[in-house]
Amino acid sequence: MxxxxxxxxxxxxxxxxxxxxxRERDALLQSLRAGVVPRxxxxxxxxxRVAEVRAMLADVERIADGGSALRFVIxxxxxxxxxxxxxxxxxxxxxxxxxxxxxxxPDRRLHATGGQARGxxxxxxxxxxxxxxxxxxxxxxxxxxxxxxxxxxxxxxxxTPDQVIRSRMRHLSELTGGYDFxxxxxxxxxxxxxxxEHLKSAAVRWLRGEYATRTDARAALGVRxxxxxxxxxxxxxxxxxxxxxxxxxxxxxxxxxMVNLYKLASTRARNANYEQILRILNDTLQGSTGHLxxxxxxxxxxxxxxxxxxxxxxxLQSRLADNAFAADGLVDLTGPVLELQPLTQEDFYVLxxxxxxxxxxxxxxxxxxxxxxxxxxxxxxxxxxxxxxxRTPRTTIMAFCDLLAVLEQNPGTDWQSLVGSVTLxxxxxxxxxxxxxxxxxxxxxxxxxxxxxxxxxxxx
Numbered sequence: 001m002x003x004x005x006x007x008x009x010x011x012x013x014x015x016x017x018x019x020x021x022x023r024e025r026d027a028l029l030q031s032l033r034a035g036v037v038p039r040x041x042x043x044x045x046x047x048x049r050v051a052e053v054r055a056m057l058a059d060v061e062r063i064a065d066g067g068s069a070l071r072f073v074i075x076x077x078x079x080x081x082x083x084x085x086x087x088x089x090x091x092x093x094x095x096x097x098x099x100x101x102x103x104x105x106p107d108r109r110l111h112a113t114g115g116q117a118r119g120x121x122x123x124x125x126x127x128x129x130x131x132x133x134x135x136x137x138x139x140x141x142x143x144x145x146x147x148x149x150x151x152x153x154x155x156x157x158x159x160t161p162d163q164v165i166r167s168r169m170r171h172l173s174e175l176t177g178g179y180d181f182x183x184x185x186x187x188x189x190x191x192x193x194x195x196x197e198h199l200k201s202a203a204v205r206w207l208r209g210e211y212a213t214r215t216d217a218r219a220a221l222g223v224r225x226x227x228x229x230x231x232x233x234x235x236x237x238x239x240x241x242x243x244x245x246x247x248x249x250x251x252x253x254x255x256x257x258m259v260n261l262y263k264l265a266s267t268r269a270r271n272a273n274y275e276q277i278l279r280i281l282n283d284t285l286q287g288s289t290g291h292l293x294x295x296x297x298x299x300x301x302x303x304x305x306x307x308x309x310x311x312x313x314x315x316l317q318s319r320l321a322d323n324a325f326a327a328d329g330l331v332d333l334t335g336p337v338l339e340l341q342p343l344t345q346e347d348f349y350v351l352x353x354x355x356x357x358x359x360x361x362x363x364x365x366x367x368x369x370x371x372x373x374x375x376x377x378x379x380x381x382x383x384x385x386x387x388x389x390x391r392t393p394r395t396t397i398m399a400f401c402d403l404l405a406v407l408e409q410n411p412g413t414d415w416q417s418l419v420g421s422v423t424l425x426x427x428x429x430x431x432x433x434x435x436x437x438x439x440x441x442x443x444x445x446x447x448x449x450x451x452x453x454x455x456x457x458x459x460x
Contacts, residue, residue, distance in 0.1 A: 020041070020358055020361050024040055024041045027040050028040065028044065029355075032045075032398065035395075035398050037086050038086075039134075039135060041358070044354060045351060047348075048343050049343075052084070054333075059293060060091055063250040064250055066291055067291075068284045070284040070293065072258075072296045073297045074300055074303050075339065076300065078392035078393070079340055080340065080343075080394075081256070081298075084297075085101070085295055085297050088254070089129070089254055093134060096248055097248060097250045097251065098128060098130050098142060098243045099130075099251070099254060100125065100253050101124070101127050101253075101255070101256070102120055102254075102255060103255075103256045104261065105260055108123055109261065110273045111273045111275065113229055116229070118212075118229050121209040121236070122208055124255075125207065125208040125209060139204060139207060143246070146242065146246035146247075149245075150165045150168060161193070165186060166182075166186070169181075169245075172238055175234070175237065176231065177234050177238060180224065181235070181238050181242070184206045185207075187221050187222070188200050188203035206221055206223070207239075211226045212226075233279065233280065240289070241290075249291065250292060251293070252292075253295070254294075254295045255297070258298035259298050259301065259302040262298075270308065274313040277310070285319075285336075320336055345378070348393060348396075356368070359404045368408055368415075369415055370415075376416070376419050377422070380419050380420065384422075
């Protein structure tokens with residue numbers, strides 16, 4: 001997607017009629033009615049946020065050119081963060097990047113000692129996606145593509161495929177964990193060459209981080225290490241190099257629901273995860289990683305809370321602080337924090353008309369609601385919950401999709417009586433519910449250098 005195409009995607013003027021396939025229409029409407037982000041068809045309902053899309057397009061192009069990028073996509077609960085992340089992923093795949101996405105939860109973190117970080121890595125690899133495999137599961141295809149390009153190079157140069165693979169993987173061996181990574185890819189090639197599907201499957205399992213013990217990995221592949229909590233980030237950097245060798249332009253990592261780090265009761269656990277974020281941020285800003293980007297989605301509380309959020313960690317607060325000159329209506333979209341601006345009423349009107357058009361399968365003559373009904377629906381929502389109906393629009397979109405479904409299945413029903421009966425309530429952000437107090441049992445013992453209270457060990 002070029003800058004011109006990004007502008008066109010935001011243009012509210014009617015475009016040439018485009019028929020929407022029934023499968024895509026149903027998937028899109030079912031997702032929106034359930035309040036979840038659709039995996040397909042986002043382009044049919046994307047509105048507003050032109051500047052933010054341009055900024056992310058520039059980041060994607062920087063990654064493809066060999067640079068790196070990191071963004072914290074911050075927005076209120078229900079404001080469309082996850083939808084925006086999915087849109088950026090689709091742009092990245094069109095730009096020949098490989099993407100990986102996962103939601104953080106109590107079993108998936110950036111740093112842990114009980115397997116949660118490895119769980120996050122495994123989820124990212126299961127959701128690895130490319131333009132030909134946009135729904136995930138692209139890792140075997142990426143490895144197969146690497147082997148195919150190596151075979152083509154061997155045929156062109158006269159070398160053996162094994163020599164070509166070892167030569168191309170030599171650069172990975174210089175990185176942390178790179179030697180065993182290269183050995184596993186070599187094992188995949190041996191399985192490919194000999195028709196040993198078990199060996200190929202074992203190699204893919206290792207690359208996905210699915211081996212829990214070194215003993216199992218050594219028995220299956222002959223390597224002495226596995227992807228664990230301590231090496232998760234190092235292997236993401238290795239994977240970004242590997243997808244380049246396979247012919248792609250880079251790797252984009254999307255981690256949503258970062259607020260789960262903010263909810264951790266243990267100060268020690270939170271700070272360990274924030275330390276990992278700081279490491280990623282420093283590597284990105286210093287340019288020590290190439291063809292690798294990160295998108296972290298979270299709420300304002302996750303970012304700005306001075307007690308539990310990222311701003312509770314001084315090193316992160318100094319790096320993520322707002323631009324002092326971006327005030328009084330001025331914006332800066334080049335920093336690491338990208339705050340999503342709320343939709344305007346005009347944007348929301350365009351969104352509802354697009355939903356109506358999707359519901360009709362792209363046929364303007366099959367709309368079940370006239371334009372005045374859309375305006376009446378917006379007025380009703382405004383009277384019920386105020387401007388929250390377009391600033392955090394998830395609940396309103398769900399109600400509108402329900403309205404369209406009833407009118408479709410009950411021809412001749414008066415839309416005016418239905419619009420007046422719509423019941424709405426403002427979105428309730430569960431992230432603002434009372435959190436568990438910090439658990440002192442999870443903190444280091446007195447004398448441990450990681451302990452928060454430095455005066456415990458103070459001596460004259």
